[in-house]
Amino acid sequence: MKKGFTLIETIVVIAVIALTLPVLISTVFILTREQTKVFRLSQVKREGDYLINIVKNSIRDGAITVHSAKPADESNIVCDTDSSSFSGSSLYFLDKNQQWFGYEGGSNTIASASANPSINLTSSKILVSNFSVDCLRNTIYSPPSVLFSFDVCYDTGAGVCTSTRPEEIASLHYQTRIKLRNY
Numbered sequence: 505m506k507k508g509f510t511l512i513e514t515i516v517v518i519a520v521i522a523l524t525l526p527v528l529i530s531t532v533f534i535l536t537r538e539q540t541k542v543f544r545l546s547q548v549k550r551e552g553d554y555l556i557n558i559v560k561n562s563i564r565d566g567a568i569t570v571h572s573a574k575p576a577d578e579s580n581i582v583c584d585t586d587s588s589s590f591s592g593s594s595l596y597f598l599d600k601n602q603q604w605f606g607y608e609g610g611s612n613t614i615a616s617a618s619a620n621p622s623i624n625l626t627s628s629k630i631l632v633s634n635f636s637v638d639c640l641r642n643t644i645y646s647p648p649s650v651l652f653s654f655d656v657c658y659d660t661g662a663g664v665c666t667s668t669r670p671e672e673i674a675s676l677h678y679q680t681r682i683k684l685r686n687y
Contacts, residue, residue, distance in 0.1 A: 541672070544674035545676075547627075547630065548656050548657060548658050556652070556678050558625065559614075559652055559680075560652075562605065564682050564683070565685065567598070568598050569584070569598045570597055570684070571597065571598065571604070571606075573596065574606060583639040591639075593608065593637065595607065595639060603618075604618070605617070609632065630656060630658065630659065633655045633665075634655045636652075648684055649681050653677070654678055654679075656677075657673070657674060
């Protein structure tokens, strides 16, 4: 009796491998793409949450007056009368120690304007777009409200958030309304 495989047995094994190997490879590629999407979305969410929290906490807990330009002084106060409002890409605030701070929307970033030069609050792979900041006050007896909104997306290359592959796109919209406590 011979020990070994016949030609038919070898062809059957090769055929089974040829049928299952593409399925396994495509599964690995799909899992890799989904992992990339999950990673990018988690980066975008983490940085968006960080931005919204740092802005919200510093304004709510520290701001006394709202200003349209830096340095903050009496000539550029906004939202100081009832039914007043202001819209723009930056707002500045004066705290109880007469120190000013603010946030500016730049090209693909949000920066803290408290330092000179401004400090970007996002990493190099995260892009911020459609940044807007508004201030409004309904009555003289109510504190002003500051409205922030922006979009955060993952940079897919060359400073853009678009791609031909949908699994590479990760983008979220953020907005919040902050009432000043110390006004």
